[in-house]
Amino acid sequence: MGAVRGFRDLAMRIAVLLPFAFLGAGALGPILAAGPVLAQSTEEDLQRFNTLTRMAETFDIMRLEGLENDKSLAEDLFGNADDPTWARSLDKVYSLSRMSETYETAMRDLLEKDPTLVADASVFLGSDLGQRIIGLELEARRTSLDPMAMGAAQEVYSEMQRTDTERLALIERLVVAADLIEGNVSTALNANVAFSRAMAAASAPGQAVDEDQLLANVWAQEADIRIQVAEFVYPLMTLAYSPLSTEDLTAYVDFFESDVGQRFNLVVMASFEPVMIDLSAHLGAEAGRLMSGQVL
Helix, strand or coil, X not given: CHHHHHHHHHCCCCCCCCCCCCCCCCCCCCCCCCCCCCCHHHHHHXXXXXXXXXXXXXXXXXXXXXXXXXXXXXXXXXXXXXXXXXXXXXXXXXCXXXXXXXXXXXXXXXXXXXXXXXXXXXXXXXXXXXXXXXXXXXXXXXXXXXXXXXXXXXXXXXXXXXXXXXXXXXXXXXXXXXXXXXXXXXXXXHHHHHHHHHHHHHHXXXXXXXXXXXXXXXXXXXXXXXXHHHHXXXXXXXHHHCCCXXXXXXXXXXHHHCHHHHHXXXXXXXXXXXXXXXXXXXXXXXXXXXXXXXXX
């Protein structure tokens, strides 16, 4: 169990989400059992929402990010970042169908509680500007997989801090309106709890988990997570929105600060959180299972 505790201390799940493409890193439940047949209007709203926000592409990118970023955990599990056993585990964890189903289960419930949200949000989401911004965010997330590109984005952000205070102020307003720091920190902490619980249970079946110690280990990561979230969010936003004029970026910020933008943000963040928790729980279970086998 000493090796398991050591690995758990190293594990820090960061899930940073952008406004349209990745609302929610970021704070990051299992798939719920199917309930009664939904009204057609709710199902239509869900599909319209998914189409406008290009959710299929979002989950494709999340899978690529998971396969790439979590590959390094194999170094702690096996001393080999390219271990094929871990690669197979990651392929199973980052299931597109499970991510989509978990997200849609949460989204359906929320849309039923706010039946006008899709129509209201579509005024901006469906506009030429809204669709352009969604595309820019998706492109930025794909680009973020390249460390050199993110290094360049950090340099651009640093330069903007020195020379373009107007644009910096707009990005900072958007960070606040979309809750991109605290929301992502909360999601990452919740995801880390799910990861640690699942890994402990899988690595030592039948043994009681020290919940207090587990939570203490996770909360000890809060400051580091907040730093990492900020260091990722600001350069990524700088990269994503660099093609936008000041007027277009202002319109985007105004949308997020509006009543409909806040409703939209809360719904998508809440729908992504169970996805991140589910992914982290599956990842922790795979890590614990494989470590247990290694110890044996």
